[in-house]
Amino acid sequence: MSDKQHAPATLRNREPIAEVLARELPASGTVLEIAAGTGEHAMFFADRFPALHWQPTDPSPEALASIAAYQAEYPGTNCAAPLLLDAAMPETWPVTSAAAILCINMVHISPWEATVGLFRSAAQVLGNSAGALILYGPFMEQGIETAASNREFDASLKARDARWGLRDAEALDRLAAEHDMARSARYALPANNIMLIYR
Template identity: 40%
Template sequence: MDARQYAAATQRNRDPILAILSEVLHPKSNILEIASGTGEHALYFASKLESCYWTPSDINPTSRDSITAWKNTSYIDNLNLPLSIDVTQHDWQQQVMGQGIDVIININMIHISPWQACLGLMKGTEQILPSGGILYLYGPYKRNREHTSPSNASFDRSLRDRNPLWGIRDLAAVVEAAAASNLQLEKVIEMPANNLSVIFRR
């Protein structure tokens, strides 16, 4: 059975995200990806960022099977097998402490999970990253508590219908949560389709 899953959005957003990663990451970054989903991003980015090392992860076993299946289609040796990480667990970071992770990447998770997941991501990141390490977030955000487009407003409604604890986050609230975990906002970059790249430094 082929466990590979496909998410159409990854084909659309991978090159714009890659352009930012190529600019902000140092060439030998040791990257932990939280919420890797299908694993298509992990495979693509690891293949393009050849001198970086990429460790994917996800809370969902079906996603982890997909990530493993994608990895097994390739001969990429800078892509690790996926870890089982749920950022709402208080000790999730223990799995990777001491492994030299200096970049954490999280794409399209904090609006499709309870706010607790964003807080857990920040708290664990604070412990994992060395001084100067990078947390990269990608996704849709409200700014000044307003949606930035009608499509984001309608997406937000659909998320909340699926789960009242989900929803597009306000950038200022995310920046505040990061600051409480000693992660300073470095850069906000507008991306296609009303998304943002948000870069924090430890």
């Protein structure tokens, strides 16, 4: 049996995400993907942006196997083999510099410590460059009514694990500020998801 996993949402959201990435990613360099999951996004974006080098990572052995299976069939040369990386762990990341960091659908399906680690290490990896930390997913926002589907999703996540749940975008802004970063853009995407850009 193949190690490849499939996430149906990938086919639905990859084009809208790619449109934002085309605006926010640099012309060249390494894009570090945190919590790359099945690996489907990594291969799609590596193919879409051939001048960039894609480095997928994930904390799950099953996800790493899936990413590797897709990567083995990827015809390009700009997507590296996946690396083990748990954003919640305090250890130094296996990638010490990158031109941009992408994190899709992790913040709400992980303990808050993973988001804290994401911002802490992203600030180190991006350094003083103009590189962006790019987040995608559903978030709560002050002054913007949360869609019923997102409220239901938040409740289901917390029922599965009390440490999970949709995060307040403003809490992410405060966390970014602690690491000398600030939100530079917000994009509304389909299915009540948004992309937040921090630099």
